[in-house]
Amino acid sequence: MPNRKFADGEVVMGRWPGSVLYYEVQVTNYDDVAHLYTVKYKDGTELALKESDIRSQSSFKHRKSQSSSSSPSRRSSSRSRSRSRSPGRPPRGRRRSASQSREHKDDKKKTFQETSLALPVLVLFKPSENNTKRYNGEPESTEKNDTSCIILEQKLKPDLEVKRVLEQYSLRSRKDDKKKEEIYSEKKTFVAVKPIEKVPTKTKELEFGGRIGTFMLIFLLPATVFYLLLMCKQDDPSLLNFPPLPALESLWEGRVFGIFLLWFFLQAVFYLLPIGKVVEGLPLSNGRKLQYRINGVYAFILSAAAIGALLYFEFELHYLYNHFMQFAVSAAVFSLALSIYLYVRSLKAPEEELAPGGNSGYFIYDFFTGHELNPRIGSFDLKYFCELRPGLIGWVVINLAMLLAEMKIHSLSVPSLAMILVNSFQLLYVVDALWNEEAILTTMDITHDGFGFMLAFGDLVWVPFVYSLQAFYLVGHPTTITWPIAAAITVLNCVGYYIFRSANSQKNNFRRNPADPKLANLKFIPTATGKGLLVTGWWGFVRHPNYLGDIIMALAWSLPCGFNHILPYFYVIYFICLLVHREARDEHHCKQKYGLAWERYCQRVPYRIFPYIY
């Protein structure tokens, strides 16, 4: 069932963005991802509005009949949507002071196509009667329609402005509304008479090839992992040299499964330790915010200490290399069992806790993409835990095991240069992810995708066993690289890392605190949701600079393996496909969220990931 209160075609009262005024609008669409209604005003203007900015007509009538503070005739005239009562104009009775008028005159001269971060300005536009363009909060340029721009508020107090912009999909907080109400409106606005009934959202647009695609992926993903691992074990891992299938009984060993379980539950214990700060995630569809403990770095340090202790007591870590396939099978079996558990428990989850992307009503699709958004056992968040802990830290441990296996098998006193590079680059990547753990709370994985087979298998099998393919390859296929080549590859990795980190930090800092003085030189396009879209800096270079940096790093991880086989390049090839697909998904969501503002952003920044190429 869709999680919406108003149906398509319904005539309701919609709040004009940034004002306290409500106008009669017709609902034309609902975006169940962004939880925004597209509504059409009588003059043809279209806007994306939050549910809390929409009221039923009956609640207005109800209130009207109750109220005696203002005359019904005055009230009804104020509701009529005519040019003279445009939402862009201040309500009748509001007097402009002389200084305000002066400010207004001056500010009309300004161009608002780009808003400097240093000067937060809230502007409203008067939609002209023949304006049929979709309006999405983005200011039009003064060249186009200077007189239509009315500045209601300028130089907001920084903290108020920050609060306003940070409120996801919210135009402003109720507290701010109250202030604006006192200043700009002679009348009180209406309050919701009835509590909002939550109607659950259905996933209408199926991704990953829909039911057939997700059904096939459930088999294709494990098959790919086993194919890659079998190939890597061969002396000649050429694509045409198909590996012989191993005996079934050789794939399973109880001890290996026990070690896997031990690792998983050890990570769970580290996650539960009351160390590290607790932060709030983004608001859910019901307005609630979940709390998350940020202690990934501590978990990594404790894991390193545990592995160090094992090595000290001469536990042979290359046991992992010898039983690599069995470990992958154990992880796959565990992730399948976890996915079944997640799906079964999701059947009892309240509708409002289901994932926007995994509530299609089709078993196979919801099982794959994840039906429940944030499955938790008490305060233990299963998805958040699996995203960064057992698999990601496990990847580093596997790489270390490969390094030790290489030394042992080839009787080396020090690991090869190629192995050192692969280990160091990927260690940097994992530590970076853990160091910036909080940033994961705003990713699609946490906010949009449910926890199902896709993420369970991805986090626990794909990441540790496929991402460590280069190190696994190097054990069986030693590669010699010279120091100058190693230096060149290191520079490439550093360039990729620099782009990746600075792009991610720029956006995260901007989302966290748009008024940060460090970001004052950046420009952004405001949107109706209250959030801006950066158009300078990294996000003005291409639309996904972080993906570009990530792909450059992926290439640097493969290059130490030489050019004898394509197998170690699987990661970079797969990763380009993954990020191109992910970018398309994200574009789709952003277009729904930001409408015209997103289109303007795309015009300003035409390339998606690779400048002048794509």
Ligand code: NDP
């Ligand atoms: P991104 O960090 O790329 O975030 C995309 C979001 O950023 C959009 O939905 C939008 O969200 C916001 N945004 C887009 N354009 C702008 C702009 N111009 N200004 C401000 N905000 C903007 O999402 P991902 O979760 O895909 O990636 C996070 C990181 O993880 C990346 O570095 C990626 O490379 C990496 N990654 C790694 C994987 C791996 O397996 N190694 C797999 C997937 C990702 P909103 O406006 O709502 O804030």
